[in-house]
Amino acid sequence: AAAGRVPPRRRAPGETVLPERAPPGDGADPVARAIDAIKRWFTEGNIPVKIGVLILFLGVGALMKYSIDQGWVRVPIELRMAGIAAAALAGLAFGWAKRESHRAFALSLQGGAIGVLLLVVFGSYKLFHLLPPGLAFLLLVLIVGAAGVMAVAQDALALALLAIVGGFLAPVLTATDSGNHVALFTYYAVLNGAIFGIAWVKPWRALNLLGFVFTFGIGTVWGFLKYRPELFSSTEPFLILFYAFYLVIPLLYALRQPEDRRGFVDGSLVFGTPLLAFPLQAALLNGDTKQLALSALVLALVHVGVAWFAFRRLAMTLLGQSHALLGLGFATLAVPLALSARATACAWAVEGAALVWLGLRQQRRLPRVIGYLLQLAAGLSLFIALVDHRLATSTAEIIGTAPVAVFNGDFLAILLISAAGFISSALLRRESDTRAIAPLLLIWALGWWLTLGINEIDRFAPADLAVYWQLGFAALTALLSAEAARRLDWNELRWPALLALFIAPLFIIGTRAANPAGPLAGLGLAAWLGWFAASLRTQRNLEQTQAPALPAAYAVHVFTWVGLLAIQFSDLARDRWQLGVIWQVLFGLAPLALAFAGSLARWRALRFPLDADAEAARPALLGVLSMMLGIGWVLGLIAEGDPAPLGYLPVANPLELAQIGFVVALLYWFQLASREGNALIDAQSRAQSLAVIGFALLTSITLRGVHFLGGVPWESQAMMRxxxxxxxxxxxxxxxxxxxxxxxxxxxxxxxxxxxxxxxxxxxxxxxxxxxxxxxxxxxxxxxxxxxxxxxxxxxxxxxxxxxxxxxxxx
The missing domain is CATH 1.20.58 (Methane Monooxygenase Hydroxylase; Chain G, domain 1)
Structure with a gap:
């Protein structure tokens, strides 16, 4: 074996070894593939013949025009056109004869000859009016048909592509103003039947794609220019037929692949067909969302059937999964359509997520990029509709009742776009080469999730209850994000949950403004109880994911209930119990004192549901609470502190007892910190601080006693005098x-x-x-x-x- 091995050629000094060029894959950049294809066309095969045919092709056209302009040729135009056609037929026959011995030469010559024949027929009809439209069309069809047969017989894809381009352009080149769309689409059905027949024996993806582009491209242009609602019955069957063609052709393509690629999914057709056909169906139905919802349901059943066939009969897992995904998408799409969502935006969002999934499964970049762009287009489309207040037909127009929150088309349409973004981000974050895009899609999905809540609240929430809806939506966002972060091991979702916890204090002001009786009065109590239940569960989930900012979130949670109780108690003291200012302030500070004492003593109820993170937040929590209580303590030094309806007793009155209690708590905190080895200040500084605090408190108590017992007014000048x-x-x-x-x-x-x-x-x-x-x-x-x-x-x-x-x- 060693003797039979050919030793590698030694590289000469200074010789540059070029890496072998891999064949362009489906996942390559489209521009790079196009450039590579052009380069290969000019560098591979029979290059002189290719260039010569191009030059002849251009020369014939130029000669025809010049001869007409100058009048040099006296031969009748009929003979001139016939001579050119005869020369082309001769070249075609010669190329056919040489198809075995000189394949590259023969195929190039045949392609050039067919192109000349197409030009002759077109020129005879359009320029010189030598042929009637019907005869010109028939001749074009015959030339295209012959070219297709020759392409299949010689296994020549390039010739087939030329034939199919000519076939689709024939009715365009010979078009009249008759507007007979039935004849046009019947002809295209025949062409697609030919493509279908070729797909039965040849895995020519380029031919399939070309037919798909021409069929739906020309169909879309015709629909935009010529379609009217009364033409529905004569147009719909063709759309169904074309959809069926390009539903089955990818199956044939997958079957005709080599064994190692058998079952390969042509994502451009599998997902492109519903992507283009469904908006066309929506246009044909002209806003009839009931019929469009029924169409989506039928397509869901069709794709589920194809998926079952691919799974059970063809054993093609990936192809079956693709159609199952489309079936699920259309089934999901039927619901918002029935409730008047934006059909095109929904379809694009679902298709975009499906293409991202397929691109990841096949390790191809192009489907993923198309999936991103489709989701972007879906979002922009729906956003414009929301801004312009021109959404689809409301639920009231469908079921005869006023639209309700959640069960309306807008909600489900936005939810689909958001869900598509979440699904795409979840798929991409597991791939190392796409992790940079996953956060962008997550932000996109979260943005639409927020849009969902804002839109529903703006449309359906009564003005005096809107803040409660907002609070509930924030709680739901925190809960769902934290649950997903824990259950799916999706760390990026911890941040929306944390953000939802951080903004909770902002709702205190809103709920207080919504009800003068206090933020916990009326519906506020139920709303805030729901929020705190969600907050506790969110913190437990985030603790299991080791969220980095959880101690800060816990501190905000504490400050939220402290702020709520402070405002509520103060309102009760003022409005219901008719107490004075000092009582209102003390009731407002009571929750802060409770939180300070609980943090100081490490009450388990206060730390629930956390442990280590609550301990980590404890120093900052104690510091902020002591600072807030300290500000109240300092202000209390200059406050009158009228204890009415109680009588005044020095020291034994609410204000001074509260001030003394705070000083005792500070002393306990300092001593506790010293025992734990975390002394806040040294002993000397602690003694000095205590002396200053005691002096200030003693002075305040003395002057307050003089005011209440001696009748001196509580004014600085009066006290001085x-x-x-x-x-x-x-x-x-x-x-x-x-x-x-x-x-x-x-x-x-x-x-x-x-x-x-x-x-x-x-x-x-x-x-x-x-x-x-x-x-x-x-x-x-x-x-x-x-x-x-x-x-x-x-x-x-x-x-x-x-x-x-x-x-x-x-x-």
Whole structure:
């Protein structure tokens, strides 16, 4: 075996080795294939003959025209045309005779001769009026028929293509104004019958495609220019016949393939036929959506039957799947058509998704590109209709009732386009070379899904209930996206679900505006309960998919119910219970305090349904909640805080109890963080912050007591002028300073003692600058006396700062 092997030729120095050119596949770029075909035509086969025939062909035509213009040739035109025809027939006969010995030469010569004969007949009829239309048409048919027979006999596809082009152009070239469409389509039926017969024995895909393009192309042009509704009965049978031809021809093509390619699906015909024929059927029916829906149902049954035949009789799985998909598509399409959806847009969307699927199965780029473009065209078509408010016949015109939400043609048409985008994206994301396109199709599908919700809500939702519909649609979007992301392992769908969760707080304002009684009043309670049920399920699904932004989504979920309860409680306190401003504010802050306490204590009910992600969100949640409560706490320092209908008691009133409770919660948070090794601030900073907070709260409580018990107005100027207010502040501040100094001395903490001393020093400065102006007032005098007595106590018990610092006490 080794001896019989031919050794590879050694490459000479500097020689360039060109890679072998693979035959152009069906998945190649169409432009590249066309260029490659032209290049091969000029570089393969009998090149001189091809070029010579082209030159002769052009020369004959030019000579004919020039001779007429100059009048040089005195021979009658009849003889001249006959001579040219005779020369062409001679060349045709000679080419036929040489078909075995010089195949390339013979086929090129035959093609050129047939072209000349076609030109002679056309020129005799159109230019010189030597032949009547009927005879010219008959001669063209005979030439085309002869060329077709010769092509099949010699297995010459190029000759067959020339014949079929001539055949389809013959009635166009010999057209009159008679408008006999029955004769035209009968002739085309005969031509398609010939193509069908050739397809029975030859797998000539180019011939099939050419016949398909001419049949439906010329038919479409005729319909656009000449069709009238009264011609339906004489036109519909031909459309059905042509559809049947190009339904069966792909089956024959698949059967005639070599064994390794048997069952190959010609996607251009399998999907192109319904793609072009169904819009033509819609045009013939002239807006009769009932009949169009029936047509879609019939086509669904036909394609299901073909699919069954391909599966059971021909054992062609891919071809059967293609027709089954078309059957499903038409069955689905029948529903929106019955409810007046856009027929063409729906058909394009379904066909586009089917072509994407087929292109992936066959690893071909062209069907996929066509599928993308079809879906784009479907979307643009429907979008224009929506913008122009010129959608198809409404449900009311079909069933005699007003259209209802969901059960209307617009809804189902948009749903089909969105579903086609989702299906295409799902198919593409599993292929490595198409993953870049999958997100674009997903965005396209999501855009139409949003359009679906916006259109339905705009059309059918009452103005005062629209926000509840919007909330429900957002909840449905989050739920469906998260379920699909988990069940289909489709990570990109996590983002729509997360986005739907993130926008939930925006609906609080809308639901509050829709009902003055509060966002949870009336239908708001049911709408928000549905939202939270969907949100909890969405979070559970997203947790299983390990969504990256889930902690943030959980935090937004918490802030959503906090905001809802805050607004609702505040509205109840104002409108139903007729309470004052401070009660309204405190009721509004209560949900924030509840969420803060729950997060601080890690309540399981608050963290449901998450665990690790809720823990990850906990620091940020505590930080934001404490900041919001802190803002309320600071504003509470300057608030009057009238507890009516309750009486005022210092400290034991709603505002001050709430402020003290918040300070205690902060202390607990700081201590808890320190024990967990996540200290928020160091011990010294914590002590300083506590001192500032305590001083501010003590001052606010003192002034508020002066206001309610001493009758001083709650105004800054009145408090500054009030001897009672200034005396009480001096006494209270001095007591606080004394307590700090005593505590520092007992615990031997120098910073605490110094802090108390600073406060006492502040009191002394205040006495000098402010209180001395009120010494004519008893309250001022008593205040000064009290401060003096307290200072004496300090001098007795803690006159100096401790010399040693107990670190543990400081912490």
């Amino acid at each position: 009030s001897a009672l207010a200034q005396a009480c502040l001096s006494v209270v501040w001095c007591l606080a300073g004394l307590a700090a100094m005593l505590t520092g001395a007992r615990r031997r903490s120098r910073p605490i003692w110094i802090g108390g001393a600073c406060l006492v020093g502040l009191v002394i400065v205040k006495l000098i600058l402010i209180d001395r102006t009120h010494l004519k007032d008893l309250y001022a005098i008593l205040g000064v006396l009290a401060v003096g007595g307290l200072l004496m106590v300090v001098g007795w018990f803690a006159p100096n700062p401790p010399k040693q610092v107990d670190a543990e006490a400081q912490s």
